[in-house]
Amino acid sequence: MNTKEEKIISILQDVTGLDNVGSDPDEDLFADGILDSMATVEVLVTLQDEFGIQVPVSEFDRSQWSTVNKISDRVAELE
Amino acid sequence: MHNITPYSSPEYFVYLAVLLLPIMIGLWFGKRFKWYESIATLIILVITFFGDKSLQGISLIFYILFEMLIVFSYLKYRRNENNKNSFWIFTSAVILAIIPLAFVKLDPLLKNATISLFGFLGISYLTFKSVEMIMEIRDGAIKEVKVGDFLRFILFFPTISSGPIDRFPRFQKDVLKIPSREKYMEMLKSGTNKLMLGLVYKFIIGYFFGTLLLPKVSILALSYRDQAPLGISWALVAYMYVYSMYLFFDFAGYSLFAVAISNFMGVNTPMNFKRPFQSVNIKDFWNRWHITLSFWFRDFIYMRLMFFMMKKKLIKNRVTMANIGYFALFIIMGVWHGETWFYIVYGLFHATAMITNDAWLRFKKKHRKQIPSNKFTKAFAIVLTFNVVCFSFLIFSGFLNTLWFQ
Numbered sequence: 001m002n003t004k005e006e007k008i009i010s011i012l013q014d015v016t017g018l019d020n021v022g023s024d025p026d027e028d029l030f031a032d033g034i035l036d037s038m039a040t041v042e043v044l045v046t047l048q049d050e051f052g053i054q055v056p057v058s059e060f061d062r063s064q065w066s067t068v069n070k071i072s073d074r075v076a077e078l079e
Numbered sequence: 080m081h082n083i084t085p086y087s088s089p090e091y092f093v094y095l096a097v098l099l100l101p102i103m104i105g106l107w108f109g110k111r112f113k114w115y116e117s118i119a120t121l122i123i124l125v126i127t128f129f130g131d132k133s134l135q136g137i138s139l140i141f142y143i144l145f146e147m148l149i150v151f152s153y154l155k156y157r158r159n160e161n162n163k164n165s166f167w168i169f170t171s172a173v174i175l176a177i178i179p180l181a182f183v184k185l186d187p188l189l190k191n192a193t194i195s196l197f198g199f200l201g202i203s204y205l206t207f208k209s210v211e212m213i214m215e216i217r218d219g220a221i222k223e224v225k226v227g228d229f230l231r232f233i234l235f236f237p238t239i240s241s242g243p244i245d246r247f248p249r250f251q252k253d254v255l256k257i258p259s260r261e262k263y264m265e266m267l268k269s270g271t272n273k274l275m276l277g278l279v280y281k282f283i284i285g286y287f288f289g290t291l292l293l294p295k296v297s298i299l300a301l302s303y304r305d306q307a308p309l310g311i312s313w314a315l316v317a318y319m320y321v322y323s324m325y326l327f328f329d330f331a332g333y334s335l336f337a338v339a340i341s342n343f344m345g346v347n348t349p350m351n352f353k354r355p356f357q358s359v360n361i362k363d364f365w366n367r368w369h370i371t372l373s374f375w376f377r378d379f380i381y382m383r384l385m386f387f388m389m390k391k392k393l394i395k396n397r398v399t400m401a402n403i404g405y406f407a408l409f410i411i412m413g414v415w416h417g418e419t420w421f422y423i424v425y426g427l428f429h430a431t432a433m434i435t436n437d438a439w440l441r442f443k444k445k446h447r448k449q450i451p452s453n454k455f456t457k458a459f460a461i462v463l464t465f466n467v468v469c470f471s472f473l474i475f476s477g478f479l480n481t482l483w484f485q
Contacts (some may be wrong), residue, residue: 010098021149025466036362037377037381037382037385038385038400038401038404040382041382041385041386041389042389045386045389045390048390056217056218056219056220057218057378057382057383057386060382075421
């Protein structure tokens, strides 16, 4: 696991208040009810600040951002 | 001739069957007849909008030209790399795109007969699609639109009158490719199932509740109006459930038709309902009821508003921010339904329900160990949600307006 993923996991843990988020990097965050709309926006805003990227809300396709691994891929693309 | 509302009469299904046949044969042999699809669309539009005085049809033409002008001007603006992604130009484009709908919706308030002349069946749904395109052009999710693609998306006839509301990038993925024979077979099969289920929903169950039962309970409830304060009676309770059943089966039936016909044309239009009466809470309900509309509101109003407030750090408290978002979303939804007190109250009621639900979920999270969770609590949750929803539909129906004020 690289630092980017660690950073993403720590953001997810901060937002959701759950310590075990990210133990499985392929866990579906939306299907398991970990992220709702509000938490999603918070994660996106934090990602913007932390990585200095622009995440367009409507380009935000849930299926593309649904796991820790996928978020990491998207961040890498946008960086 | 008169205008035929889509899926409302046997006639319409006969026209559909005849028009669809060449499209289906084409897809079966791996071909999409673009020209033929345009002609079929034109014929359906004529049947739907130009049947009588053609007023609706003429409004539709002007409306499409107007929206096209806005969408393509904005696209041109965004494609010029010298332009900044201006918030004000974006906002103006969205407001302009909404103006025709706003005028039509203001009608009950102004009671001006000339305004309603500009309305046509489905204007709301076409506006949702246009606004979605503007928003996605802003975000760069849509980079290129051809005039033909725009028209095909906006005027896609299976969904033209009442949705489901598709999204342009998703729709393009479907129409630009041709499903393999195997895939298409599956689509035909699932489309046929949906069509049959839709017939049962709309023309049998919906008809039973809406046409046979509803007028009876309505008369009954009105006859008891002076017996108790606020006209509350068992008949009113019956009206609430009968109306809720009618609303669901009629609209879910229509939506099944729209998805089925899309499937026959090789397009996977998203479904609008997912067993809404089995929802365990109100949030769950909005993920299952009129899904394409609630997701539209979620993605293009709620999340955007949250994003904006969080970025500008307007409000510190997350809960307050979410609650403001709920009120904004549901008041807009209420106003969209129409400028009457009961639609606005319906919106406020759902915003309050969402906020209460969120508070309960937070409480539950904190006291997970003390609160039992088993199949009885789940059954209770479903029954409670169902009744809250039915009560909101009673408000929505406008029957209380008749009962109290007329």
